[in-house]
Amino acid sequence: MLYTLLVDLADNVSAFNVFRYxxxxxxxxxxxxxxxxxAWGPFFIQRMVRKQVKQSxxxxxxxSHLKKQGTPTMGGTLILAGFFVPLLLWVDVFAPMVWxxxxxxxxxxxxGYWDDYLKVSKKNTKGLSGKLRLTLEFAVSGxxxxxxxYLGELSTSLYVPFLKxxxxxxxxxxxxxxxxxxxxxANAVNLTDGxxxxxxxxxxxxxxxxxxxxxxxxxxxxxxxxxxxYISGAGELTPLAAAIVASGLGFLWFNSYPAQVFMxxxxxxxxxxxIGVMSVLTKNELLLVLLGGIFVVEALSVIAQVLxxxxxxxxxxxxxxxxxxxxxxxxxETKIIVRFWIIAILLAVLSLxxxxxx
Numbered sequence: 326m327l328y329t330l331l332v333d334l335a336d337n338v339s340a341f342n343v344f345r346y347x348x349x350x351x352x353x354x355x356x357x358x359x360x361x362x363x364a365w366g367p368f369f370i371q372r373m374v375r376k377q378v379k380q381s382x383x384x385x386x387x388x389s390h391l392k393k394q395g396t397p398t399m400g401g402t403l404i405l406a407g408f409f410v411p412l413l414l415w416v417d418v419f420a421p422m423v424w425x426x427x428x429x430x431x432x433x434x435x436x437g438y439w440d441d442y443l444k445v446s447k448k449n450t451k452g453l454s455g456k457l458r459l460t461l462e463f464a465v466s467g468x469x470x471x472x473x474x475y476l477g478e479l480s481t482s483l484y485v486p487f488l489k490x491x492x493x494x495x496x497x498x499x500x501x502x503x504x505x506x507x508x509x510x511a512n513a514v515n516l517t518d519g520x521x522x523x524x525x526x527x528x529x530x531x532x533x534x535x536x537x538x539x540x541x542x543x544x545x546x547x548x549x550x551x552x553x554x555y556i557s558g559a560g561e562l563t564p565l566a567a568a569i570v571a572s573g574l575g576f577l578w579f580n581s582y583p584a585q586v587f588m589x590x591x592x593x594x595x596x597x598x599x600i601g602v603m604s605v606l607t608k609n610e611l612l613l614v615l616l617g618g619i620f621v622v623e624a625l626s627v628i629a630q631v632l633x634x635x636x637x638x639x640x641x642x643x644x645x646x647x648x649x650x651x652x653x654x655x656x657x658e659t660k661i662i663v664r665f666w667i668i669a670i671l672l673a674v675l676s677l678x679x680x681x682x683x
Contacts, residue, residue: 327414347540347560350415354564355571357414358407362575366403370579370586373397378445396584399441400576401592405434407572408599412565420561421478422606425469427565429602432465433511434595441589452590459508466507466598470605471500478558479606486612486679489552506610507601513620514597516627516646521584522577523648523662527619527669528596529573534616534673535603536566541680542607551680554608562606569599582659609676616676619669623647 328344335341343349373379379395408430416423440453473479474497481499485491495502518524541547543560576592579585588596597620604613614621623646630645642650651661 328417329419344415347543347563351536351540351564351567354411354415355567357411358568358571359575361410362403362407362572363578365406366575366579366586369400369403370397373399373586396587398445398587398589399438399591400580400586401434401437401588401590401595403579403586404569404572404576404588404592405431405595407575408565408568411568416564417561420558421473421476422558423561423565425473425478425606426562426599426602428469429466429507430595430599433462433598434591436461436465437515437590437592437594440594441591444590459512462508462511462594462598463504466504466602467500469602470503470507473606474500480554480556480608482554482608483610484554484608486609486615487682503605503610506605506613507598509624510601510604510613510617510620511594511597513617513624514600515590515593517620517623517648518588518593519646519648520652520658520662521582522580523665524593524596525573525577525580525588526662526666527617528600529570529577530666530669530673531600531616532566532569532573532603534676535600535607535609536563536570537677538607538609539563539566539603553680556606556608559607562603566603569596582662612676612679615679616672618672619665626650 328350331341331344335345374397378397378399409427412418412423412427418424418427436453436458440458444452470479474481481495481497483493483495483499483502485493514524514528517527539559539562541551542553542556543558543563545555548555573596576586576588580588600617601613604610604616609616626642626647627645629641633639633641643653644650648661648665652658
Protein backbone atom coordinates (compact mmCIF):
# COMPACT_ATOMS: atom_id res chain seq x y z
CA MET A 326 0.00 0.00 0.00
CA LEU A 327 2.83 2.39 0.85
CA TYR A 328 4.43 1.30 -2.41
CA THR A 329 1.47 2.65 -4.40
CA LEU A 330 1.71 6.00 -2.62
CA LEU A 331 5.46 6.25 -3.20
CA VAL A 332 5.11 5.42 -6.90
CA ASP A 333 2.45 8.13 -7.25
CA LEU A 334 4.80 10.62 -5.57
CA ALA A 335 7.53 9.66 -8.06
CA ASP A 336 5.66 11.57 -10.76
CA ASN A 337 6.49 14.79 -8.90
CA VAL A 338 9.60 13.87 -6.87
CA SER A 339 12.25 12.06 -8.90
CA ALA A 340 13.92 10.61 -5.79
CA PHE A 341 10.96 8.29 -5.33
CA ASN A 342 11.60 6.69 -8.73
CA VAL A 343 13.86 4.21 -6.97
CA PHE A 344 10.74 2.48 -5.63
CA ARG A 345 9.77 1.52 -9.16
CA TYR A 346 12.71 -0.89 -9.28
CA UNK A 347 12.07 -4.44 -8.11
CA UNK A 348 15.72 -4.91 -7.11
CA UNK A 349 15.63 -1.93 -4.72
CA UNK A 350 12.34 -3.03 -3.17
CA UNK A 351 13.73 -6.53 -2.78
CA UNK A 352 16.63 -5.22 -0.71
CA UNK A 353 14.51 -3.06 1.58
CA UNK A 354 11.96 -5.86 1.92
CA UNK A 355 14.74 -8.19 3.02
CA UNK A 356 16.00 -5.89 5.75
CA UNK A 357 12.50 -4.93 6.90
CA UNK A 358 11.57 -8.60 7.32
CA UNK A 359 14.73 -9.45 9.19
CA UNK A 360 14.42 -6.49 11.58
CA UNK A 361 10.74 -7.30 12.29
CA UNK A 362 11.59 -10.89 13.25
CA UNK A 363 14.71 -10.07 15.21
CA ALA A 364 13.11 -7.19 17.13
CA TRP A 365 9.83 -8.93 17.92
CA GLY A 366 11.37 -12.36 18.62
CA PRO A 367 12.29 -11.96 22.31
CA PHE A 368 8.93 -10.41 23.20
CA PHE A 369 7.07 -13.11 21.27
CA ILE A 370 8.96 -15.93 23.00
CA GLN A 371 8.38 -14.41 26.43
CA ARG A 372 4.68 -14.08 25.68
CA MET A 373 4.44 -17.71 24.55
CA VAL A 374 6.14 -18.80 27.77
CA ARG A 375 3.73 -16.75 29.89
CA LYS A 376 0.74 -18.11 27.97
CA GLN A 377 2.03 -21.69 28.38
CA VAL A 378 2.06 -22.16 24.60
CA LYS A 379 4.49 -25.05 24.71
CA GLN A 380 5.41 -27.93 22.44
CA SER A 381 4.07 -31.39 23.22
CA UNK A 382 6.62 -34.11 22.47
CA UNK A 383 5.63 -37.55 21.18
CA UNK A 384 6.26 -40.31 23.71
CA UNK A 385 7.19 -42.72 20.90
CA UNK A 386 9.82 -40.37 19.46
CA UNK A 387 13.56 -40.32 20.17
CA UNK A 388 14.11 -40.13 23.92
CA SER A 389 16.58 -37.28 23.48
CA HIS A 390 13.65 -35.08 22.41
CA LEU A 391 11.90 -35.34 25.78
CA LYS A 392 14.19 -32.61 27.13
CA LYS A 393 12.58 -30.24 24.59
CA GLN A 394 9.21 -30.63 26.29
CA GLY A 395 7.90 -27.18 27.17
CA THR A 396 9.77 -25.23 24.50
CA PRO A 397 7.50 -22.44 23.16
CA THR A 398 5.90 -23.20 19.81
CA MET A 399 3.90 -21.39 17.10
CA GLY A 400 7.03 -19.41 16.18
CA GLY A 401 5.84 -19.43 12.60
CA THR A 402 3.80 -16.40 13.62
CA LEU A 403 7.11 -14.51 13.72
CA ILE A 404 7.85 -15.54 10.15
CA LEU A 405 4.39 -14.52 8.95
CA ALA A 406 4.82 -11.11 10.58
CA GLY A 407 8.15 -10.72 8.82
CA PHE A 408 6.40 -11.62 5.58
CA PHE A 409 3.27 -9.48 5.76
CA VAL A 410 4.69 -6.25 7.23
CA PRO A 411 6.99 -5.54 4.25
CA LEU A 412 4.28 -6.87 1.92
CA LEU A 413 2.09 -3.97 2.98
CA LEU A 414 4.98 -1.52 2.69
CA TRP A 415 7.06 -2.32 -0.37
CA VAL A 416 5.06 -4.65 -2.64
CA ASP A 417 2.29 -4.02 -5.16
CA VAL A 418 -0.54 -5.64 -3.20
CA PHE A 419 -2.93 -5.22 -6.14
CA ALA A 420 -0.95 -7.58 -8.40
CA PRO A 421 -2.92 -10.83 -8.92
CA MET A 422 0.10 -13.07 -8.36
CA VAL A 423 0.90 -11.28 -5.12
CA TRP A 424 -2.68 -11.90 -4.01
CA UNK A 425 -2.33 -15.58 -4.91
CA UNK A 426 0.86 -16.11 -2.92
CA UNK A 427 -0.42 -14.07 0.03
CA UNK A 428 -3.75 -15.93 0.25
CA UNK A 429 -2.11 -19.37 0.15
CA UNK A 430 0.54 -18.40 2.71
CA UNK A 431 -1.93 -16.79 5.10
CA UNK A 432 -4.62 -19.47 4.72
CA UNK A 433 -2.18 -22.33 5.23
CA UNK A 434 -0.78 -20.46 8.22
CA UNK A 435 -4.31 -20.15 9.63
CA UNK A 436 -4.86 -23.90 9.19
CA GLY A 437 -1.56 -24.54 10.94
CA TYR A 438 -2.50 -22.10 13.71
CA TRP A 439 -5.76 -23.98 14.30
CA ASP A 440 -3.83 -27.26 14.41
CA ASP A 441 -1.28 -25.83 16.88
CA TYR A 442 -4.02 -24.34 19.05
CA LEU A 443 -5.73 -27.71 19.41
CA LYS A 444 -2.43 -29.37 20.28
CA VAL A 445 -1.53 -26.74 22.88
CA SER A 446 -5.00 -26.50 24.43
CA LYS A 447 -5.44 -30.27 24.68
CA LYS A 448 -1.78 -30.92 25.60
CA ASN A 449 -1.33 -33.68 22.99
CA THR A 450 0.16 -34.18 19.53
CA LYS A 451 -3.08 -35.01 17.68
CA GLY A 452 -4.34 -31.59 16.62
CA LEU A 453 -6.58 -31.13 13.59
CA SER A 454 -7.76 -34.29 11.83
CA GLY A 455 -5.73 -35.15 8.74
CA LYS A 456 -8.77 -35.35 6.45
CA LEU A 457 -10.09 -31.95 7.46
CA ARG A 458 -6.68 -30.34 7.14
CA LEU A 459 -6.12 -31.74 3.64
CA THR A 460 -9.64 -30.75 2.57
CA LEU A 461 -9.03 -27.16 3.64
CA GLU A 462 -5.61 -27.04 1.98
CA PHE A 463 -6.90 -28.39 -1.34
CA ALA A 464 -9.88 -26.01 -1.23
CA VAL A 465 -7.63 -22.97 -0.75
CA SER A 466 -4.97 -23.94 -3.28
CA GLY A 467 -7.54 -25.07 -5.86
CA UNK A 468 -9.51 -21.82 -5.57
CA UNK A 469 -6.39 -19.66 -5.91
CA UNK A 470 -4.99 -21.56 -8.89
CA UNK A 471 -8.38 -21.70 -10.66
CA UNK A 472 -8.92 -17.97 -10.15
CA UNK A 473 -5.49 -17.07 -11.55
CA UNK A 474 -6.04 -19.36 -14.55
CA TYR A 475 -9.46 -17.79 -15.09
CA LEU A 476 -7.94 -14.30 -15.05
CA GLY A 477 -5.33 -15.39 -17.58
CA GLU A 478 -2.53 -14.67 -15.09
CA LEU A 479 -1.38 -18.29 -14.90
CA SER A 480 -0.59 -20.60 -17.80
CA THR A 481 -1.83 -24.19 -17.70
CA SER A 482 1.29 -25.44 -19.47
CA LEU A 483 3.70 -27.78 -17.71
CA TYR A 484 7.38 -27.28 -18.53
CA VAL A 485 9.93 -30.07 -18.18
CA PRO A 486 13.30 -29.11 -16.63
CA PHE A 487 16.43 -29.57 -18.77
CA LEU A 488 14.30 -29.83 -21.94
CA LYS A 489 13.56 -26.59 -23.79
CA UNK A 490 10.84 -27.70 -26.17
CA UNK A 491 9.00 -30.29 -24.06
CA UNK A 492 5.78 -28.68 -22.83
CA UNK A 493 2.51 -30.34 -21.84
CA UNK A 494 -0.74 -28.37 -22.06
CA UNK A 495 -2.96 -29.61 -19.21
CA UNK A 496 -5.88 -27.22 -19.61
CA UNK A 497 -8.15 -27.22 -16.57
CA UNK A 498 -6.52 -30.46 -15.37
CA UNK A 499 -3.72 -28.14 -14.34
CA UNK A 500 -5.79 -26.91 -11.38
CA UNK A 501 -5.85 -30.22 -9.44
CA UNK A 502 -2.23 -30.87 -10.46
CA UNK A 503 -1.02 -27.50 -9.16
CA UNK A 504 -3.12 -27.93 -6.01
CA UNK A 505 -1.43 -31.27 -5.38
CA UNK A 506 1.98 -29.62 -5.76
CA UNK A 507 1.13 -26.91 -3.23
CA UNK A 508 -0.50 -29.21 -0.68
CA UNK A 509 2.19 -31.86 -1.08
CA UNK A 510 4.94 -29.30 -0.53
CA ALA A 511 3.23 -27.85 2.55
CA ASN A 512 2.89 -31.24 4.22
CA ALA A 513 6.41 -32.31 3.22
CA VAL A 514 7.84 -29.23 4.97
CA ASN A 515 5.62 -30.05 7.94
CA LEU A 516 7.16 -33.53 8.16
CA THR A 517 10.67 -32.11 7.88
CA ASP A 518 10.17 -29.81 10.86
CA GLY A 519 11.42 -32.21 13.53
CA UNK A 520 14.84 -30.94 14.61
CA UNK A 521 16.11 -27.52 15.64
CA UNK A 522 16.61 -25.48 12.47
CA UNK A 523 16.22 -28.51 10.19
CA UNK A 524 13.29 -27.22 8.12
CA UNK A 525 13.89 -23.48 8.08
CA UNK A 526 17.24 -23.47 6.25
CA UNK A 527 16.05 -25.61 3.31
CA UNK A 528 13.01 -23.30 3.16
CA UNK A 529 15.34 -20.28 3.06
CA UNK A 530 17.38 -21.91 0.29
CA UNK A 531 14.26 -22.76 -1.74
CA UNK A 532 12.81 -19.27 -1.28
CA UNK A 533 16.12 -17.69 -2.31
CA UNK A 534 16.20 -19.84 -5.43
CA UNK A 535 12.61 -18.94 -6.33
CA UNK A 536 13.52 -15.30 -5.77
CA UNK A 537 15.99 -15.65 -8.64
CA UNK A 538 13.54 -17.62 -10.79
CA UNK A 539 10.78 -15.05 -10.24
CA UNK A 540 13.00 -12.12 -11.18
CA UNK A 541 14.27 -13.86 -14.32
CA UNK A 542 10.82 -15.09 -15.42
CA UNK A 543 9.41 -11.59 -15.01
CA UNK A 544 12.18 -9.94 -17.03
CA UNK A 545 11.42 -10.34 -20.73
CA UNK A 546 14.99 -9.95 -22.07
CA UNK A 547 16.60 -12.29 -19.54
CA UNK A 548 13.83 -14.89 -19.91
CA UNK A 549 14.21 -14.78 -23.69
CA UNK A 550 17.99 -15.13 -23.44
CA UNK A 551 17.75 -18.15 -21.12
CA UNK A 552 14.92 -19.72 -23.17
CA UNK A 553 12.54 -19.92 -20.23
CA UNK A 554 8.88 -18.86 -20.29
CA TYR A 555 8.33 -15.15 -19.73
CA ILE A 556 5.68 -14.62 -17.06
CA SER A 557 4.19 -11.15 -16.88
CA GLY A 558 3.96 -10.01 -13.27
CA ALA A 559 6.27 -12.69 -11.88
CA GLY A 560 8.89 -10.09 -11.03
CA GLU A 561 6.66 -8.74 -8.25
CA LEU A 562 7.10 -12.09 -6.49
CA THR A 563 10.81 -11.37 -6.02
CA PRO A 564 10.46 -9.19 -2.89
CA LEU A 565 7.98 -11.72 -1.46
CA ALA A 566 10.61 -14.44 -1.70
CA ALA A 567 13.17 -12.08 -0.17
CA ALA A 568 10.79 -11.54 2.75
CA ILE A 569 10.64 -15.29 3.40
CA VAL A 570 14.43 -15.58 3.20
CA ALA A 571 14.94 -12.71 5.66
CA SER A 572 12.18 -13.68 8.09
CA GLY A 573 13.50 -17.24 7.96
CA LEU A 574 16.94 -16.00 8.96
CA GLY A 575 15.39 -13.92 11.74
CA PHE A 576 13.53 -16.99 12.99
CA LEU A 577 16.67 -19.12 12.76
CA TRP A 578 18.32 -16.69 15.19
CA PHE A 579 16.01 -18.15 17.86
CA ASN A 580 15.39 -21.60 16.36
CA SER A 581 19.01 -22.74 15.94
CA TYR A 582 20.18 -25.51 18.28
CA PRO A 583 19.21 -25.50 21.10
CA ALA A 584 15.95 -23.93 19.96
CA GLN A 585 14.30 -21.19 22.01
CA VAL A 586 11.12 -21.57 19.96
CA PHE A 587 9.65 -24.03 17.44
CA MET A 588 7.84 -22.88 14.29
CA UNK A 589 4.85 -25.18 14.79
CA UNK A 590 2.37 -26.04 12.06
CA UNK A 591 1.54 -22.36 11.63
CA UNK A 592 5.08 -21.98 10.31
CA UNK A 593 5.68 -25.23 8.46
CA UNK A 594 2.36 -25.25 6.58
CA UNK A 595 2.53 -21.57 5.60
CA UNK A 596 6.15 -21.87 4.46
CA UNK A 597 5.48 -25.09 2.58
CA UNK A 598 2.45 -23.52 0.94
CA UNK A 599 4.56 -20.51 -0.04
CA ILE A 600 7.26 -22.70 -1.64
CA GLY A 601 4.61 -24.76 -3.44
CA VAL A 602 2.71 -21.79 -4.87
CA MET A 603 5.97 -20.10 -5.92
CA SER A 604 6.89 -23.21 -7.91
CA VAL A 605 3.50 -23.06 -9.62
CA LEU A 606 3.55 -19.35 -10.43
CA THR A 607 7.13 -19.43 -11.77
CA LYS A 608 6.34 -22.62 -13.78
CA ASN A 609 8.85 -24.79 -11.91
CA GLU A 610 6.45 -27.41 -10.59
CA LEU A 611 8.56 -30.39 -11.69
CA LEU A 612 11.83 -28.71 -10.74
CA LEU A 613 10.52 -28.50 -7.17
CA VAL A 614 11.20 -32.23 -6.87
CA LEU A 615 14.91 -31.46 -7.27
CA LEU A 616 15.05 -28.12 -5.46
CA GLY A 617 12.98 -29.38 -2.52
CA GLY A 618 14.68 -32.77 -2.50
CA ILE A 619 15.05 -32.67 1.28
CA PHE A 620 11.30 -32.32 1.70
CA VAL A 621 10.60 -34.98 -0.94
CA VAL A 622 12.83 -37.54 0.77
CA GLU A 623 11.31 -36.78 4.18
CA ALA A 624 7.80 -37.30 2.80
CA LEU A 625 8.74 -40.45 0.90
CA SER A 626 10.37 -41.91 4.01
CA VAL A 627 7.06 -41.61 5.88
CA ILE A 628 5.09 -43.09 2.96
CA ALA A 629 7.55 -45.99 2.63
CA GLN A 630 7.44 -46.66 6.37
CA VAL A 631 3.64 -46.73 6.48
CA LEU A 632 3.25 -48.89 3.36
CA UNK A 633 5.92 -51.34 4.45
CA UNK A 634 4.38 -51.79 7.88
CA UNK A 635 0.86 -52.24 6.50
CA UNK A 636 1.91 -54.69 3.77
CA UNK A 637 4.63 -56.70 5.52
CA UNK A 638 4.41 -55.80 9.19
CA UNK A 639 8.02 -54.61 9.05
CA UNK A 640 9.54 -51.13 9.07
CA UNK A 641 12.12 -50.04 6.51
CA UNK A 642 13.47 -47.36 8.87
CA UNK A 643 14.04 -47.34 12.59
CA UNK A 644 11.72 -44.34 12.73
CA UNK A 645 10.14 -41.99 10.21
CA UNK A 646 10.64 -39.29 9.02
CA UNK A 647 14.15 -40.18 7.98
CA UNK A 648 15.91 -37.62 10.21
CA UNK A 649 14.70 -39.63 13.22
CA UNK A 650 16.16 -42.76 11.61
CA UNK A 651 19.58 -41.13 11.52
CA UNK A 652 19.17 -40.01 15.14
CA UNK A 653 18.49 -43.57 16.28
CA UNK A 654 21.53 -44.75 14.33
CA UNK A 655 23.68 -42.58 16.58
CA UNK A 656 24.23 -39.36 14.59
CA UNK A 657 24.09 -36.22 16.68
CA GLU A 658 21.23 -33.80 16.07
CA THR A 659 23.53 -30.98 14.95
CA LYS A 660 25.37 -33.20 12.47
CA ILE A 661 22.11 -34.32 10.86
CA ILE A 662 20.87 -30.73 10.66
CA VAL A 663 24.02 -29.30 9.09
CA ARG A 664 24.32 -32.14 6.58
CA PHE A 665 20.72 -31.62 5.50
CA TRP A 666 21.51 -27.91 5.08
CA ILE A 667 24.48 -28.75 2.87
CA ILE A 668 22.36 -31.05 0.70
CA ALA A 669 19.70 -28.35 0.36
CA ILE A 670 22.30 -25.87 -0.91
CA LEU A 671 23.72 -28.39 -3.39
CA LEU A 672 20.23 -29.11 -4.74
CA ALA A 673 19.63 -25.38 -5.15
CA VAL A 674 22.82 -25.03 -7.19
CA LEU A 675 21.75 -27.93 -9.41
CA SER A 676 18.32 -26.33 -9.84
CA LEU A 677 19.85 -23.02 -10.88
CA UNK A 678 22.01 -24.89 -13.40
CA UNK A 679 18.85 -25.83 -15.29
CA UNK A 680 18.60 -22.20 -16.41
CA UNK A 681 21.40 -22.88 -18.88
CA UNK A 682 20.78 -26.58 -19.50
CA UNK A 683 17.81 -26.08 -21.79
